[in-house]
Amino acid sequence: MALLEASHLTKTYKDISVVNDVSFSLEHGKCVALLGPNGSGKTTTLRMLAGFIKPTDGNISFNEDRLSKDFRNYVGYLPQFPVFHNWMSGKEFLIYAGQLAHLSKTEAIKRADELLDLVNLKEVRKLRISKYSGGMKQRLGIAQALIHAPKLIILDEPASALDPIGRREVLNLMRELKKDATILFSTHILNDAEEVSDEILLLNEGKIIEQGSMHELESVQSTVTIKLSFTDEPKFIEDRLKEIESVFKVTRENNDYFLTVHDLQIARKQLLEVVHRENWQLTRFEVAKTSLEDLFMKAVKK
Numbered sequence: 437m438a439l440l441e442a443s444h445l446t447k448t449y450k451d452i453s454v455v456n457d458v459s460f461s462l463e464h465g466k467c468v469a470l471l472g473p474n475g476s477g478k479t480t481t482l483r484m485l486a487g488f489i490k491p492t493d494g495n496i497s498f499n500e501d502r503l504s505k506d507f508r509n510y511v512g513y514l515p516q517f518p519v520f521h522n523w524m525s526g527k528e529f530l531i532y533a534g535q536l537a538h539l540s541k542t543e544a545i546k547r548a549d550e551l552l553d554l555v556n557l558k559e560v561r562k563l564r565i566s567k568y569s570g571g572m573k574q575r576l577g578i579a580q581a582l583i584h585a586p587k588l589i590i591l592d593e594p595a596s597a598l599d600p601i602g603r604r605e606v607l608n609l610m611r612e613l614k615k616d617a618t619i620l621f622s623t624h625i626l627n628d629a630e631e632v633s634d635e636i637l638l639l640n641e642g643k644i645i646e647q648g649s650m651h652e653l654e655s656v657q658s659t660v661t662i663k664l665s666f667t668d669e670p671k672f673i674e675d676r677l678k679e680i681e682s683v684f685k686v687t688r689e690n691n692d693y694f695l696t697v698h699d700l701q702i703a704r705k706q707l708l709e710v711v712h713r714e715n716w717q718l719t720r721f722e723v724a725k726t727s728l729e730d731l732f733m734k735a736v737k738k
């Protein structure tokens with residue numbers, strides 16, 4: 437049974453529908469990416485789900501509690517631009533957030549310690565937030581969203597504004613969290629969606645234009661391109677690569693090879709088997725262009 441169902445959600449500002457008849461469900465334990473270009477309605481959708489703004493039309497229900505109109509207790513929310521009290525330490529901030537969420541002081545301290553551990557900020561718990569890096573602040577923001585042990589974690593662009601180190605820290609944390617939480621996060625970065633999500637909701641101009649698991653969406657699209665590099669170029673490499681069943685095109689650019697394949701999972705397996713068997717010195721295996729990118733571009737251009 438789904439954790440949450442959103443049906444026919446619509447938000448209109450002055451007769452303009454910025455979210456228009458959006459329906460989807462979120463299954464327990466899944467990590468879902470709400471993907472879309474700037475202005476497509478991601479933040480508006482998330483804010484409706486988190487209970488900060490009311491839909492103009494449509495309905496949101498948590499299956500745990502179909503009758504309640506106020507489901508804010510079920511949701512932990514990290515806004516796109518979180519605001520911190522920079523003079524506080526990370527731990528003080530979490531205790532403060534815990535008390536705002538109606539935990540007793542003792543419970544808030546206990547929860548703050550657990551979460552600092554979880555988001556890997558234990559060492560810097562006494563440091564002022566003003567001294568934190570962007571990635572550390574986002575991890576603290578995620579900890580704050582988790583303070584009341586919500587059923588659903590909603591993260592608005594959690595990694596988009598970070599440098600590569602901060603982004604990596606946040607994506608690693610999300611990968612940890614998704615082991616036992618349900619996460620809905622927005623992003624306009626395709627790699628982030630591909631890296632951590634199980635499912636995608638693709639939003640454009642306020643409407644969902646595609647939805648499904650990564651695998652389903654990839655199989656709708658026909659191709660993926662893989663980039664390979666080797667230290668020593670094996671003999672007849674191009675011909676050997678073409679022999680791999682799932683590879684239907686091989687091109688070369690300088691010292692890199694580009695393989696066009698239908699199914700990334702199968703191709704990866706077959707290719708790595710050959711690499712291992714032949715003892716090729718593979719130095720790079722990169723998904724150079726994904727079907728999600730194709731899908732995104734086609735959908736958005738439409």
Ligand SMILES: Nc1ncnc2c1ncn2[C@@H]1O[C@H](COP(=O)(O)OP(=O)(O)OP(=O)(O)O)[C@@H](O)[C@H]1O
Pocket residue numbers: 449454472473474475476477478479480481516624
């Ligand atoms: N309070 C508001 N009043 C009027 N228009 C609004 C309001 N909030 C959002 N909008 C408009 O709704 C559209 C969708 O905005 P939203 O912030 O949901 O998009 P987004 O996909 O999150 O974009 P981004 O990736 O840039 O954050 C935008 O055109 C925005 O200007």
